[in-house]
Amino acid sequence: MTTTELAMDVTDLAADPADQRTTAADTTPRRPSLSPSRAADFKTCPLLYRFRTIDRLPERKSRAAVRGTLVHAVLERLYDLPPAERTVAAARELVEPAWAELREEAGVAELFEPAEGEPVAESLESWLASAGTLVETYFRLEDPTRIQPHGREELVEVTLPDGLLLRGYVDRLDVARNGALRVVDYKTGGMPREAFEAKALFQMKFYALVLWRTRGVVAAQLKLIYLKDGDVLTYAPDEAELLRFERTLQAIWAAIGKAVETGDFRPNRSRLCSWCDHQAFCPSFGGTPPPFPAEAAAAAGWRTTLPVEVVG
Numbered sequence: 001m002t003t004t005e006l007a008m009d010v011t012d013l014a015a016d017p018a019d020q021r022t023t024a025a026d027t028t029p030r031r032p033s034l035s036p037s038r039a040a041d042f043k044t045c046p047l048l049y050r051f052r053t054i055d056r057l058p059e060r061k062s063r064a065a066v067r068g069t070l071v072h073a074v075l076e077r078l079y080d081l082p083p084a085e086r087t088v089a090a091a092r093e094l095v096e097p098a099w100a101e102l103r104e105e106a107g108v109a110e111l112f113e114p115a116e117g118e119p120v121a122e123s124l125e126s127w128l129a130s131a132g133t134l135v136e137t138y139f140r141l142e143d144p145t146r147i148q149p150h151g152r153e154e155l156v157e158v159t160l161p162d163g164l165l166l167r168g169y170v171d172r173l174d175v176a177r178n179g180a181l182r183v184v185d186y187k188t189g190g191m192p193r194e195a196f197e198a199k200a201l202f203q204m205k206f207y208a209l210v211l212w213r214t215r216g217v218v219a220a221q222l223k224l225i226y227l228k229d230g231d232v233l234t235y236a237p238d239e240a241e242l243l244r245f246e247r248t249l250q251a252i253w254a255a256i257g258k259a260v261e262t263g264d265f266r267p268n269r270s271r272l273c274s275w276c277d278h279q280a281f282c283p284s285f286g287g288t289p290p291p292f293p294a295e296a297a298a299a300a301g302w303r304t305t306l307p308v309e310v311v312g
Helices: 003-014 036-044 046-054 063-078 088-102 124-141 194-215 239-262 271-275 294-299
Strands: 151-159 165-175 181-187 221-226 231-235
Touching: 036 046, 036 194, 036 239, 046 239, 063 088, 063 124, 063 151, 063 165, 063 181, 088 124, 151 194, 165 194, 181 194, 194 221, 194 231, 194 239
Parallel strands: 181 221
Antiparallel strands: 151 165, 165 181, 221 231
């Protein structure tokens, strides 16, 4: 895997809408749940999962991640327009208003304010232009005038028979006249090499499983659109594969539950650590994790054998 692929992989893992929605209409999970990114976190490094999901330690935003959010917003709003008006020029015009909203979020504006004495890595104008280029690339890969999405940024969730709650947000869901489903996800990075396609498809199989369990239909196509290099990865799952994938998620969830119960989350050092914000707390880098927040875990619905302080 190249350095670029590693960086984009970390960006995708960190940015998990299923964990970030906080509006009144769409609150955080009602009980512990599993999303594609958090499942991938635990597979990558159990301690990273703990820091992000249990401790909820803050993480720095990055220009790459914010650009991805901006491009996703533009492509979502593109489909608010009538089909005939979904042009490259119209999409370009959506960048500025989407950016005006995004830069009001905490930690975004300061990404473009260089620290004193440090050179500017990339001007805001250049950064916005790069986002516009990614949006333009989309039009080489699909014709939005011929697509009428069934859902955009749609929450999909299901509770499995063993009680595991799966939830995530699908970039776009298309439903054909015959009921066939297509799940589409936009990626602002480059397409992974063949050896890493399975890892890229993990998220899509997650969505396919939830849709199968809620709709009774196996998605006809999982489609990853890579805007950096203008490529597309498609895959057609089958029912047997989704059953195997379900068992994989249940095994991951069981391991997470055991780790929460004991507070034992082990670090797993890898090249991905270069992009981790939590090295100061990681034993692999000489750090010490903060005390396990048993009270917060219990309040969120986790079962733990660690002492929980009762306030009252």
